[in-house]
Each structure stands twice: as structure tokens, then as C-alpha cells.
Amino acid sequence: xxxxxxxxxxxxxxxxxxxxxxxxxxxxxxxxxxxxxxxxxxxxxxxxxxxxxxxxxxxxxxxxxxxxxxxxxxxxxxxxxxxxxxxxxxxxxxxxxxxxxxxxxxxxxxxxxxxxxxxxxxxxxxxxxxxxxxxxxxxxxxxxxxxxxxxxxxxxxxxxxxxxxxxxxxxxxxxxxxxxxxxxxxxxxxxxxxxxxxxxxxxxxxxxxxxxxxxxxxxxxxxxxxxxxxxx
Amino acid sequence: xxxxxxxxxxxxxxxxxxxxxxxxxxxxxxxxxxxxxxxxxxxxxxxxxxx
Numbered sequence: 001x002x003x004x005x006x007x008x009x010x011x012x013x014x015x016x017x018x019x020x021x022x023x024x025x026x027x028x029x030x031x032x033x034x035x036x037x038x039x040x041x042x043x044x045x046x047x048x049x050x051x052x053x054x055x056x057x058x059x060x061x062x063x064x065x066x067x068x069x070x071x072x073x074x075x076x077x078x079x080x081x082x083x084x085x086x087x088x089x090x091x092x093x094x095x096x097x098x099x100x101x102x103x104x105x106x107x108x109x110x111x112x113x114x115x116x117x118x119x120x121x122x123x124x125x126x127x128x129x130x131x132x133x134x135x136x137x138x139x140x141x142x143x144x145x146x147x148x149x150x151x152x153x154x155x156x157x158x159x160x161x162x163x164x165x166x167x168x169x170x171x172x173x174x175x176x177x178x179x180x181x182x183x184x185x186x187x188x189x190x191x192x193x194x195x196x197x198x199x200x201x202x203x204x205x206x207x208x209x210x211x212x213x214x215x216x217x218x219x220x221x222x223x224x225x226x227x228x229x230x231x232x
Numbered sequence: 233x234x235x236x237x238x239x240x241x242x243x244x245x246x247x248x249x250x251x252x253x254x255x256x257x258x259x260x261x262x263x264x265x266x267x268x269x270x271x272x273x274x275x276x277x278x279x280x281x282x283x
Contacts (some may be wrong), residue, residue, distance in 0.1 A: 035234065045247070
């Protein structure tokens with residue numbers, strides 16, 4: 001296995017620095033929201049995690065399409081890496097959202113459209129990981145996974161659009177809120193700047209972890225190959 | 233309006249969860265990498281011996 005590329009090493013450092021800068025902006029630059037006080041500060045990382053989570057699921061579907069065209073195991077590894085990282089980020093978004101919801105809505109969880117579609121989205125991809133483990137043949141597994149991620153990606157726009165299409169209590173950050181939304185607030189320019197900076201930071205962190213996870217998959221494939229050679 | 237004490241308590245809980253899950257994942261990547269490297273080394277040793 002090749003040593004870590006210099007660009008990945010740079011990305012490691014940049015990711016840490018950007019993360020620290022984001023925390024500084026959240027706590028020192030962004031003003032305190034009048035109604036929700038400090039709990040509103042969860043919002044910046046909540047939205048950034050949800051963003052990269054959805055981005056990764058779409059990336060996985062794109063890798064799935066490329067696999068079906070090229071039949072190269074490399075794309076199966078990329079697809080798996082994207083799904084795994086997105087599951088982590090999206091789980092963080094769901095949990096942090098629930099914690100924000102408790103003081104804002106009076107409950108950790110409610111079966112309203114956004115929360116329901118987000119939970120389904122997370123479960124769709126947990127099922128992906130479980131089903132993959134049940135297939136031994138690498139080609140069959142990769143083909144199945146590619147089709148699964150392409151079909152599964154339909155749930156991403158449904159989750160994203162759910163607060164815009166249905167009557168919901170989940171606030172819309174960009175766009176018009178539903179009349180029943182609770183916990184929405186008007187963002188000042190400093191809040192907006194912090195939110196976009198957090199989105200950028202988590203996109204960079206996503207790329208860094210994605211690269212590491214792809215390398216891990218390559219190493220796993222190499223080990224698997226050697227084991228097979230030993231058995232023969 | 234959410235009370236100051238309540239608000240700060242939930243903010244702390246939120247950030248704890250975010251940082252813990254993220255840290256846990258990064259640590260899991262590190263350990264999986266280390267174990268695979270160890271496996272690879274062992275396999276190379278076996279190959280050398282069998283040659």
C-alpha cells in the first residue's frame with residue numbers, strides 16, 4: 001500500500017483547522033438567537049452534517065452508475081466508502097436535530113415528514129450494509145450494491161424536499177416556512193456566513209474521510225486477494 | 233423563549249454527541265487500518281516462508 005499522499009496529509013491538517021475555525025465562528029462570531037439562546041448553535045453543525053450525509057449518498061449512487069458501466073471493483077469500494085461516511089454524518093444530523101427539538105418542540109422525536117423521511121433514509125443505507133454482507137461473490141455483491149444505491153438515492157431528494165412539499169413543523173432554513181413550522185428564526189448575515197462556512201468545512205472533512213475510507217477499502221481488497229492466493 | 237440553563241444544557245449535549253460520534257468513527261478508521269496492515273504483514277511473512 002502506498003504511503004499517504006502529501007495532498008491527503010495537507011487535507012488532514014486543513015480539516016482540523018477548518019473545524020476549529022468553524023467552532024470559533026459558531027461560539028464567538030455568530031450572534032445568540034433571541035428565542036432559542038444557545039441551543040440554536042447546534043443548528044450550524046446539524047445542517048452541515050445533513051448536507052454532507054446527503055451528498056455522500058448521491059456520490060454513492062454516481063459510483064454505482066459508473067460501476068455498472070465499467071465493472072471495475074474500484075467503484076464498488078468508492079460506493080461503499082461514500083455510504084459508510086454518509087451514514088455517520090447523517091446519524092449525527094438526526095441525533096443533533098433530536099436534541100435541538102427537545103427544548104424547541106417539547107419532544108425529542110415526532111413522526112412529521114422530515115424526521116420520518118430522514119429516519120427511512122438512514123435505515124435504507126443501514127440495510128445496504130447488512131445486505132452486502134450476505135453476498136459472498138464480489139461481482140454479484142458489487143452489482144447488487146450498485147443497483148441498490150441508485151434506487152436508494154431516490155430517498156435523498158424526497159427527504160430534502162419533504163419540508164417544502166408537506167405541512168411540517170420542521171423549519172425551512174432557505175426558503176419559505178410552512179405555517180405550522182416551529183423553531184424557525186430569521187438569520188442575520190453573521191449567522192448565514194457561519195452556516196455557509198460550516199457547510200464548506202464539513203464538505204472538506206467529508207472529502208478527507210472519504211479518501212481515508214477509500215484507501216482502507218483498497219487495503220482490505222489487497223489483504224483479501226493475498227488470503228485467496230494463500231488458499232489456492 | 234427557552235430558559236438560559238435549559239438552552240445551554242441541550243447545546244452541550246448536542247455538541248458532545250457530534251464530537252463523540254465523529255471521534256469514534258475516526259478512531260474506528262485508524263484501528264481498522266492498523267489491523268489490516270498487521271494482516272498484510274503476516275500474509276507477506278507466510279508467503280516468504282512458503283517460497
